[in-house]
Amino acid sequence: MAMQLDQVVPFGRSLDEYIQMFNLTSADRQRSLLGVGDGPASFNAEGTRLGYRIQSLDPLYVFTAKQIRDRFDAVVDNIIAQVERTPDDWVWGYHASPAALRQHREQVIGQFCEDFAAGQAAGRYTVGALPHLPYADRAYDLGFSSHFLFLYSDHFDADFHLQALQEMLRVCHEVRVFPLLTLGLQRSPHLDAVLPALTAAGFPWEITTVAYELQKGGNQMLRITH
Ligand SMILES: C[S@@+](CC[C@H](N)C(=O)[O-])C[C@H]1O[C@@H](n2cnc3c(N)ncnc32)[C@H](O)[C@@H]1O
Known part of the structure; x- marks a missing residue:
């Protein structure tokens, strides 16, 4: 049986995963970037160290780093157990195994937590939630949704997805979304x-x-694009 989750979970990906998921060229990385629903990704922490201009937004940022880490720790066993029970649902290339996946996710949230207070002080992490963004029209060049829109198609309907994307397009010159599958590995029905x-x-x-x-x-x- 495919992955089932009651809630959107705080699993985060690295800068390198964002680069691969979104085909980010070195020119793209010089643009102003907005990660919507970035959660405990280390994209912002790692990218900022390299001089990229990254803003992240997530409802989760109302919590402290410790509270976010505690939530991760509370759900990680269940998620990795579900992955282990469904080995054929996953491609073991970038991550060699469920254990390697877990280790990578722990490393990512560790980097996020280390950066979170400094990033909040610098205004790089904003509390907010789609379908509304607290930014001016075309404030960012490139906006991303990684592992939120379309993935959680059972939790959010087609109207929500359309409103969310139109709001991201109001704020960004270009929007990229990955993946287009649901948690159940089906093409999202909302795409139609x-x-x-x-x-x-x-x-x-x-x-x-x-x-x-x-x-x-x-x-x-x-x-x-526009
Ligand atoms: C599976 S995590 C993905 C995190 C990150 N984008 C990545 O790929 O590593 C999904 C994130 O979506 C966030 N989220 C939930 N509802 C949201 C909303 N209405 N608007 C924006 N983000 C939301 C969650 O808090 C969570 O951090």
Whole structure:
């Protein structure tokens, strides 16, 4: 049986995973970047050290680093156990095994937690939640949704997805979303409503295959422009 989660979980990915998921070129990385739903990813911490301009937003940022880490610790055993029970649902390439995946996620949240207080003081981590963003029109060049939109299609309906993407497009010149699969490894049913609605609203989009694949078949990224 595929992965089942009651809530959106605080699992985070690294800068290198963001680069692969979103096909981020070195030119892309010089642009102003907004990670929506970045949670405990180390994208911001690692990228900031390299001089990238990254803003992250997540409802989770209302909590302290310790509270976020405690929540991760409370759910990680269950998630890795579900992964171990469904070995054929995953591609063991980037991560060699469920144990390696766990170790990587722990390393990522460790880097996030170390950076969180300094990042909050610098204004790099903002409390907020889609479908509303507290930013001016076109404030950022590139906006990302990693492992939130489409993945949690059972938790959020098509209207939410469309509103969320239109809000990200209000704030960003370009938006990229990965993956396009649900937790159950199906192509998100909301794509059939959202993609024609984006076209009708005048937003060009394309779906491209990327190098990163952990969920089997989850190697497609949606790129939307103005
Ligand atoms: C599975 S985590 C992914 C974190 C990160 N983007 C990554 O890929 O490493 C999903 C994140 O979505 C966040 N989230 C939940 N509801 C949200 C909302 N309405 N708007 C933005 N983010 C939300 C959660 O708090 C969580 O941090």
